[in-house]
Amino acid sequence: MTEAALTPERILEAAEDVLRRFGPAKATVVDIARELGVSHGSVYRHFPSKAALRDAVTEGWLASVSEPLEAVAAEEGPAPERLRRWLDLLIESKRSRALKDPELFATYVQLAGESREVITAHVGTLTGQLARIIADGSERGEFGVADPEAAARAVFDATSRFHNPVHAAQWSDPAIDADFEAVWSLALAGLTVPNRSRQGSV
Amino acid sequence: MTEAALTPERILEAAEDVLRRFGPAKATVVDIARELGVSHGSVYRHFPSKAALRDAVTEGWLASVSEPLEAVAAEEGPAPERLRRWLDLLIESKRSRALKDPELFATYVQLAGESREVITAHVGTLTGQLARIIADGSERGEFGVADPEAAARAVFDATSRFHNPVHAAQWSDPAIDADFEAVWSLALAGLTVPNRSRQGSV
DNA sequence: GGGCTGACAGATGTTGAAATCTGTCAGTCA
DNA sequence: TGACTGACAGATTTCAACATCTGTCAGCCC
Numbered sequence: 001m002t003e004a005a006l007t008p009e010r011i012l013e014a015a016e017d018v019l020r021r022f023g024p025a026k027a028t029v030v031d032i033a034r035e036l037g038v039s040h041g042s043v044y045r046h047f048p049s050k051a052a053l054r055d056a057v058t059e060g061w062l063a064s065v066s067e068p069l070e071a072v073a074a075e076e077g078p079a080p081e082r083l084r085r086w087l088d089l090l091i092e093s094k095r096s097r098a099l100k101d102p103e104l105f106a107t108y109v110q111l112a113g114e115s116r117e118v119i120t121a122h123v124g125t126l127t128g129q130l131a132r133i134i135a136d137g138s139e140r141g142e143f144g145v146a147d148p149e150a151a152a153r154a155v156f157d158a159t160s161r162f163h164n165p166v167h168a169a170q171w172s173d174p175a176i177d178a179d180f181e182a183v184w185s186l187a188l189a190g191l192t193v194p195n196r197s198r199q200g201s202v
Numbered sequence: 203m204t205e206a207a208l209t210p211e212r213i214l215e216a217a218e219d220v221l222r223r224f225g226p227a228k229a230t231v232v233d234i235a236r237e238l239g240v241s242h243g244s245v246y247r248h249f250p251s252k253a254a255l256r257d258a259v260t261e262g263w264l265a266s267v268s269e270p271l272e273a274v275a276a277e278e279g280p281a282p283e284r285l286r287r288w289l290d291l292l293i294e295s296k297r298s299r300a301l302k303d304p305e306l307f308a309t310y311v312q313l314a315g316e317s318r319e320v321i322t323a324h325v326g327t328l329t330g331q332l333a334r335i336i337a338d339g340s341e342r343g344e345f346g347v348a349d350p351e352a353a354a355r356a357v358f359d360a361t362s363r364f365h366n367p368v369h370a371a372q373w374s375d376p377a378i379d380a381d382f383e384a385v386w387s388l389a390l391a392g393l394t395v396p397n398r399s400r401q402g403s404v
Numbered sequence: 405g406g407g408c409t410g411a412c413a414g415a416t417g418t419t420g421a422a423a424t425c426t427g428t429c430a431g432t433c434a
Numbered sequence: 435t436g437a438c439t440g441a442c443a444g445a446t447t448t449c450a451a452c453a454t455c456t457g458t459c460a461g462c463c464c
Contacts, residue, residue, distance in 0.1 A: 151388065161362050406464095407462105425444105426443105429441095
């Protein structure tokens, strides 16, 4: 059917396609193989299991979230503004995906939910970016934070209602923006507090 | 079978019992009626629908969460300590229920998930308690918060990873306590910041 | 010879007929 | 007379036979 060599990349593309069309419950390895015009046994030469293939798809999706954020984390300029832009982009990115194609979003959320390790790595990437912004802000004297890693985790957790897909059903609540502003105010004030050693202390 | 009069209270007790034994998926109105030794039609004289009965059970469960917290909210003494005790009690209350009897916890979480209005009221109760603690702290000069309602909602949202049941699967993560301390530090610092008008501003 | 096939075993999912459930109400009986 | 029953219609759930899927591997071509 197709003459190009069978590669992990082509399999991944086909897998995304089949997942998009059939959803995570119905998408089978046989479907993916059919899409590629090969037997399903061939898929298993490139991925050891269906779970590994799904993990790879999930990683690709999460990378499409974290890569644009990396650009914001790497920017120059005042840390508070960068932090706000980073959070806005994260939240807007999740929200627009959830609204634009709820089924596809649900598909990816389900996939991610089944690959806890992949999520852990993704959260690590995101909090790493946050930590860099916050550490930068501390060096610039804009934030008064002793432990940027802990503060990054705190900001990430504190804002989870607005970016964690388990809360997606509430993102259409009309109060959601006001609620975010309240959390943002609280977090910004908490980071900004001048010359006092906190953060990371028990 | 039983000679006492059939009251909403007795039906509620029986419903809790049946839910505990069979779970939300298997518990039927017929089971509840059998437990009471009456026909299932009789149950419908006291509750208009199965959903209403489930809502009533859910309300009882949520009240058993919010009532002990009310006591803490009403205490005298420094607001930061009271706030911390309130959060500790909320989190410990949820966590111990989830650990002690995960099936029953899952039952109630599912019931609650199906009565969004009941949840909204419960969250309103809780943020109301928080707002009183925070307003009190502001009057005492311990907090510098212009809008206690917004700050209460912010604290509630910021800590949701530690008390919202949708995150229950992560409560056994060994880092969860450290993560809470980080959020607590951030929030406390955000509330404590002296003489500056924030909170509620965009 | 090495990427690929296709048949296979055991696990998982589908399907539709039968059973059960929800909510109603005319009628019972205390 | 009014709390309660029990039979009923339509909706939902169960269950077991059947179909499909995952993962493997001996063997086939290119």
